Amino acid sequence: MGEKRISLRHEGGLRFVATTGSGHAVAVDNAIGNTAPRPTELLLAAIAGCTAMDVVEILGKKRQTLAGYAVEVSGTQRETAPNVFTEIVVTHVVEGDVETEAVRRSIELSATKYCTVSAQVATGVARVSHRYRILRPTGAQRGPAEESGEVVVTGPLKELDRPPVA
Numbered sequence: 710m711g712e713k714r715i716s717l718r719h720e721g722g723l724r725f726v727a728t729t730g731s732g733h734a735v736a737v738d739n740a741i742g743n744t745a746p747r748p749t750e751l752l753l754a755a756i757a758g759c760t761a762m763d764v765v766e767i768l769g770k771k772r773q774t775l776a777g778y779a780v781e782v783s784g785t786q787r788e789t790a791p792n793v794f795t796e797i798v799v800t801h802v803v804e805g806d807v808e809t810e811a812v813r814r815s816i817e818l819s820a821t822k823y824c825t826v827s828a829q830v831a832t833g834v835a836r837v838s839h840r841y842r843i844l845r846p847t848g849a850q851r852g853p854a855e856e857s858g859e860v861v862v863t864g865p866l867k868e869l870d871r872p873p874v875a
Contacts, residue, residue, distance in 0.1 A: 710825075749794070752830070753782045756799060759826040760839075763819035764801055764812075771811040776846065777804035784835075794835045799827070801841045806849040809856065812841050816860045831864030838862050 714730040724738040724745060736745035746754070757780040765778060778801070785796040799820075803812050820827055820839040831837045842857040 755826045759824040760819045763823045767815035773807045797837045
């Protein structure tokens with residue numbers, strides 16, 4: 710994967726525009742200016758995007774057909790500075806006549822192996838819960854019309870869990 714780069718340009722007040730190495734622009738602002746998302750909101754969006762790409766790809770390999778799919782992410786921040794996230798809940802909402810175990814395994818693989826953003830956050834103080842909700846059509850063959858559950862919790866890692874620094 711290698712090195713990633715962005716450049717950030719000040720546009721006035723506390724509004725900035727970041728340009729990614731891949732050439733895309735993303736604005737950020739604070740609650741006062743309110744012209745763009747807050748950086749912490751973008752962190753949650755990055756977790757959602759990263760894990761969603763993994764899960765959709767893995768479910769496709771498992772031959773699971775989706776009628777719809779969404780990821781909802783909520784985070785609780787510490788009240789004092791730095792206002793780091795201490796709890797993040799990632800809920801995958803899967804629509805279709807899908808196998809529960811395929812959904813669970815896809816989320817587990819994303820959370821524990823593939824999603825770089827979630828893994829990065831879990832190495833800090835945040836507890837990251839990965840959950841699912843399946844909404845099946847009437848007459849579905851693979852389970853109840855609606856079901857939900859927790860798949861895995863990652864982070865926070867203790868100092869002993871961290872690999873030694875070379």
